Amino acid sequence: MVQTRFNDLSACKNLNRLAKNFNEDKFHLKHMIQDKKRLENFSLKFDGFFYDFSKQRIDDRVMEELLNLAKQAEAKKKFSQMISGEIVNITENRAALHTAARGFIPDPANLTDMDVMSEINRVNSQIKEFSAKIHTSQIRSDSGKSFKDAVVIGIGGSYLGCEFVYTALKNCIEPNINLHFLSNVDIDNFGQVIKAIDPETCLWIVISKSYTTTETMANLKQVLLFLKNNNLDPSSHLVTVTAKGSPGDNPANPVLDSFHMFDFIGGRYSVTSAVGGLPLSLAFGFDIFTRFLNGCHAMDLHAVNTPEKENIPLISALISIWNSNFLHYPAQAIIPYCSALSELAPHVQQLYMESLGKGVTFDGKLINHKTGVIIFGEPGTNAQHSFFQLAHQGSPFPVEFIGVVTPVYNKDQAGSNGVYNHQELWANMIAQAKALAMGKNDDNKAKYFTGNRPSSTLVINNLTPESLGMLLAFYEARTVYEGFILGINPFDQFGVELGKILASQIRDHIKQKNMDESYNFDSIDLDPATKFYLDTLFNGSL
Ligand SMILES: O=P(O)(O)OC[C@H]1O[C@](O)(CO)[C@@H](O)[C@@H]1O
Secondary structure, eight states, rough: OOOOOOGHHHHHHHHHHHHHHHHHGGGOOHHHTTOOHHHTTEEETTTTEEETTTTSSSSSSHHHHHHHHHTTHHHHHHHHHHHTEEEEEGGGGGOOOGGGGGGGOOOGGGGGEEEEEEEHHHHHHHHHHHHHHHTTTSSSOSSOOOOOEEEEEEGGGTTHHHHHHHHHTTTTTTOOSEEEHHHHHHOHHHHHHHHHSGGGGEEEEEEOOOOOOOOOHHHHHHHHHHHHHHHHHHHEEEEEEEEESSSSSSSOOOOSEEEETTTOGGGGGGGGGGGHHHHHHHHHHHHHHHHHHHHHHHHHHHHHOOOGGHHHHHHHHHHHHHIIISSOOOEEEEEEGGGGGGHHHHHHHHHHHHHOOSBBTSSOOOOOOOOOOOOEEOOGGGGGGTHHHHHOOOOOOEEEEEEEEEOOTTTTOSSSTSHHHHHHHHHHHHOOOHHHOBBBBBSSGGGGGGGHHHHHEEEEOOHHHHHHHHHHHHHHHHHHHHHHHTTTOOTOOOOGHHHEEEEHHHHHHHHHHHOTTTTTTTSSSOOOHHHHHHHHHHOOOO
16 A cells, blocks of 8 residues: 655645744734634543643644644544554554553454454453452462562563553552562662562562563562572562563463563553553552553544544644644653653653654655654643743743642642642643743843743543543554654664664673673774773773
8 A cells, every 4th residue: 555655745735834824923822822712622522531722833724734634644544444453563564452452352354363352351360360369368478478569670661651550540549569660770770679678578570572671681680689589489479471482471480470461562552451450450459450441442432433623632643743743843741730640751752752753654765754753741830840941931842731620639738829739730730831822022031931832731630540541542542643644653663773782782892801801992893982981880980
């Protein structure tokens, strides 16, 4: 199937023409947001979500062309093909079925080598049974004690999404088991984790699809040594989440239990598989995890069934493309005015940048347009005391605010200035979006604010397992829609390979040095800085 290249779509040509107008003063947001009907025209509601994109630098013509772009790129058709199990990850010849993990049944005609739903249901039943046995102490530690903590040993998609959801959920639900995350190969990450747990009541969950990821395998080695030093049998303290047939899925491997993750679900899309399912069920119970899955499924249904104009993830994807490819913003910030969502941005950073940071189209041609932009974020109001100086007076970037109407803690907890803390929080979120849009004239140019800086605001009624599921699936669907419209494959990640190859080369030099003390780095072809760093690592201090 030959697809017209992104830049050759007529909607792109029209959007390029329209974008040229947007530098004229009459298109300044301070004028545009005075239109009473603007909020009504540029906002969407769905199941407790309110998506306000009225402070984006758009007008009716731009939205019309963006919707044409979605149609010309056949975005909804591709999304339906993905969710039905067609091969959308062309370079790896795989389907992308993270939506099946929460109940969207793919078309059996597309599933040749595996009964996807029975496999997903089998693993979920195994998780439900295992976590219940842990909670009821039917499964105890090597010293006969009930488990109190669990450490996720994994990196990238094997922990980021789980950490985001756990951090948010523990704000509203007391965990049965406390989760900790061991991701970095930095030995101090391990050192900090073991300070926080009792070895006798700690379960270790190795999460790795490949079971070859350097950091995870190095951390597993530390854990096995730690268990040995504490006279604890790994077969009573270790479980694995890995692909069928990986080195970790070996019955000879001494583990308490092993759970499968699947090739048809990529790491950064795997929170609703056993990658998130096992740790979150241990923390909160399988019922809570099921409610989270239901929230994801509700957003999946919205994303696949809702017409383009009312489709929140699709509209958000189109605006993201307008900002990156036509208004040329190089970054995008995610600023939840909700401390419980503190780990959302790190998860979306990998989800978005590992999905969209590509150099070729889905059919292998070099890209000749922007693909992914830089995603970053911190909770507000903290961000106001960190990088909002640049947001207001430096090189501009779009901001995505997220507000949660009802906090878990007492909403009417007395604050200062005659308002409650929660009202103070919201006053700031609203003010920041307004200041970015309106700006402020001042003869003293150091105090001049250009304004005309775009933002969206996503308002969520309250944080529940369901609304968190909707939020996770919103970002997944938005990322996928953006990739389909840009004409790239959002599901492979060859860009992470070169660094790993070079690291293994340097590792081999270091291994040689470890074995042969007389070995010096002068004998090998390394750039001066690398030689200096290696000499410093072995021979001296800075
Ligand atoms: O689950 P694995 O195989 O250890 O991979 C961990 C992570 O590394 C990557 O492959 C590259 O960052 C991610 O896509 C993945 O989530």
